[in-house]
Amino acid sequence: MKKTALIVAGGQVDAGQLAEQARQVRSEGGLLIAADRGLEALRRLNLRPDAAVGDFDSVSEETLAFYTADPAIRFERHRPEKNESDTELAFCIAREEDVKEVRILGATGTRLDHVLANVHLLKEAFDLGMDCCLLDSHNRLRLAAGRTVFRRAECPYPYISFVPLTMEVTHLRLSGFKYPLYDHHMVLGVECGHCISNELAEEVAVLEFAEGLLLAIESKD
Amino acid sequence: MKKTALIVAGGQVDAGQLAEQARQVRSEGGLLIAADRGLEALRRLNLRPDAAVGDFDSVSEETLAFYTADPAIRFERHRPEKNESDTELAFCIAREEDVKEVRILGATGTRLDHVLANVHLLKEAFDLGMDCCLLDSHNRLRLAAGRTVFRRAECPYPYISFVPLTMEVTHLRLSGFKYPLYDHHMVLGVECGHCISNELAEEVAVLEFAEGLLLAIESKD
Numbered sequence: 001m002k003k004t005a006l007i008v009a010g011g012q013v014d015a016g017q018l019a020e021q022a023r024q025v026r027s028e029g030g031l032l033i034a035a036d037r038g039l040e041a042l043r044r045l046n047l048r049p050d051a052a053v054g055d056f057d058s059v060s061e062e063t064l065a066f067y068t069a070d071p072a073i074r075f076e077r078h079r080p081e082k083n084e085s086d087t088e089l090a091f092c093i094a095r096e097e098d099v100k101e102v103r104i105l106g107a108t109g110t111r112l113d114h115v116l117a118n119v120h121l122l123k124e125a126f127d128l129g130m131d132c133c134l135l136d137s138h139n140r141l142r143l144a145a146g147r148t149v150f151r152r153a154e155c156p157y158p159y160i161s162f163v164p165l166t167m168e169v170t171h172l173r174l175s176g177f178k179y180p181l182y183d184h185h186m187v188l189g190v191e192c193g194h195c196i197s198n199e200l201a202e203e204v205a206v207l208e209f210a211e212g213l214l215l216a217i218e219s220k221d
Numbered sequence: 222m223k224k225t226a227l228i229v230a231g232g233q234v235d236a237g238q239l240a241e242q243a244r245q246v247r248s249e250g251g252l253l254i255a256a257d258r259g260l261e262a263l264r265r266l267n268l269r270p271d272a273a274v275g276d277f278d279s280v281s282e283e284t285l286a287f288y289t290a291d292p293a294i295r296f297e298r299h300r301p302e303k304n305e306s307d308t309e310l311a312f313c314i315a316r317e318e319d320v321k322e323v324r325i326l327g328a329t330g331t332r333l334d335h336v337l338a339n340v341h342l343l344k345e346a347f348d349l350g351m352d353c354c355l356l357d358s359h360n361r362l363r364l365a366a367g368r369t370v371f372r373r374a375e376c377p378y379p380y381i382s383f384v385p386l387t388m389e390v391t392h393l394r395l396s397g398f399k400y401p402l403y404d405h406h407m408v409l410g411v412e413c414g415h416c417i418s419n420e421l422a423e424e425v426a427v428l429e430f431a432e433g434l435l436l437a438i439e440s441k442d
Contacts, residue, residue, distance in 0.1 A: 083412065083413060084412055085412045085417065088412055108333065110358075110359040110360075110442075111359060111360070111440050111442065112329065112336075112340075112357075112359070112360040112362060112438055112440065113360070113380070113382030113384060113417055113418070113438040113440055114417070115333075115336070116340070116384045116436065116438070117382075117384055117412060117417055119333075119337070120384070120385075120409050120410040121410060122410070123409055123410030124410040124411060127410070136333075137331075138331040138332060138333070139331075139332070139333040139334070141333060159334070161334030161338075163334060163337045163338055163341070164341075165409070166388060167387060167388075188341050188344055188386070189341040189342060189343070189344030189345040189348070190309075190345060191304065191305055191306045191309055191338060192304060196306065196334055196335070196338055197334070215337065217333055217334040217337070219332050219333065219334055221331075221332065
């Protein structure tokens, strides 16, 4: 089985989703990593991470004292002026531990600069050879780099949308979806009608394209 | 003065911000355009748009009846299977009316596919020759296509972040900011440390770069 890590970042975290994801990752022998203020979300559920990384400037003294007292937790405190984001530093730990699949909670919230920077981390994870998704209570985002198979049994949400990460995505083909596409040339900023709020029409649906990078976003209202 | 339009889209809309923006746009002789479910936000404040566009499938009968009864409102009802998004259709109206500056409210919310598609509309507005920004209660997003000047008096929020829209942004230079940059090569997905949560250090700060497209995001926590 692929080694998994759950990274808890500093954005909005749904407590029920965190409890469920942490349980799942633990049951698979995976890692739980707190990125900076993600520690607070873990503290509220009394969950112990394997590692915590960040400058911790926005983490309370109480939470910090609670976790630093535990010698089993790998603590990496960085200076606030570091170049990497806290989630990028968490990636480094995941990579050292030979993790192949990363799920990120707390990547979304009110600050759109943080949301977009976290969406772009999917590209960094991809370059590092790790499967990665961002999860929140309404969305699952993944990067599709070519052919991707969607199975109804594995889709958590009713809608599937495709948004380009590159300026163009060529020869896009959607089969097994409610709104199929054949050889579509996708241009960033120009909606094609079938790429937002699509749905699975069959048990297995396939996305294919030639060049570019695409975000696959499963969501619910 | 440049002709302005306020487009109210179907995402989350802060009532106070809508009231203030509508007042401002009206005082400048600008247009108020509802994109589909944005009509509901206008109805709650008893604001009358100049135009409304969409399939209106998610607008209540009551709201629809209220506005369609008003002959002064330009109503464009499209079939649900249309190719364009409702906000794109609102762009078409703005363009016909010779609008040069567009502000969009209701572009953000829980559905990340909608948020990202709306962010990408900044590229479409740019290609149409319109200045455009997305506004919500925590963020103002704009597309920077080269040299951009930031004046403290015009910045609504304390933080300024820069996130690439293209895979690379070359020769990036930030001057007058708390964390300056000189000749930085920006790569999508790789954080540079100075591009998230930067701040103005002087009354006037300047962003410059050679190639690529960049999102400038002013925000508050």
